[in-house]
Amino acid sequence: MKVQSFARGAWRAGLAGAVLALTGLGAAQAEPASYALDPTHTFAYWDVLHFGTSTIRGRFGGVEGTVKLDRAARTGEVSLALDLTTLNTGIAPFDAKLRSNEFFDVAQYPKAWFVARRLEFDGDRLKSVTGELTLHGVSQGLTLAAKNFNCYEHPMLKREVCGGDFEGTLRRGEFGMAFGAPLVADRVRLLIQVEGVRQMP
């Protein structure tokens, strides 16, 4: 009888321990993890149709900011700054034209910002990010939809890396950059490659 009650007590203590452990684990998972952007795998590409014929592509590097994800709670926060002076289309005179006050006016607006707090998940995979893009002095809502999303253990860094491909569209006229429209389309597609390395808490 004594032994039995001891056993029952031990079992109870064990259960309590397990519950505590689970709660603790839950708390650990619920903490948002911060990811530092990998500049070698983070680029903002855009493309736009030229004379209804072929697609002009350009790229911005120099993406800085913070990404916080809580994949268990399905929440997160994205705050990015894009250095517009890094514009690169492969044609230097075209880059100069785009940097000028006819387009991006990088002298006055050297950066664009994307701040998003509405993150949608499909299971633990990020599905879309909705926030606000500030470009050329104008702020507009923007949703970036994930075409790919994945997390993996980086074999060299020995750290978790999360990332994917995100797409969105904007109308450049709404940002006061209508030059050349409609021969060069108003609708611009954004293709974002992003990978971030999980930071130690």
Next chain:
Amino acid sequence: MKKSLVLAAVLLAAGAGVAQAETATYGIDPTHTFVSFEANHFGTSTLRGRFDKKEGSVSFDRAGKTGKAEITIDMKSVNTGVGPLDKHLSSKDFFNAEQFPTAKFVGDKFNFTGDKVAEVTGTLTLLGKSQPVTLKAVNFNCYTNPMFKREVCGGDFETTLVRSAYGMSYGLPGIPDNIRLVIQIEAIKQ
């Protein structure tokens, strides 16, 4: 009177037919012609790169539905936005650009849908090896450029290469074998 009108119409139609059947030659516009590639990175995101130097010409006959395209790519002009990666891609591990400075595509079979180019099939020579390649048109259009006052034809073409077929096997399978090519081309009528 009626007869001569009909005859004139027939002659005009024949004349127009002959004019359309002539093969027109187009020089590629390097500011609107780019070969970009896409490779999946760790099953996660898409790594993109672009070749900045290229030259070539295209001739085609929309009525006769024939054509020929020749595009030469300078492999050292690879541009990913990451300098050390560009160097690695130019090295013997990938393009071996010292020994094989150019890649060349010769397309000699044009498939049309109506008068629009739908597919161009030919041979891509890369790392000294030649393999058949079909480029599929995602867009195709001709227009009169308001500045040159000349006809410009072009579009977007896509294909997927298996890089090991050219002997480019470095990093397989971690770095994927299938590489998607996304090609913008515009060419000005000569």
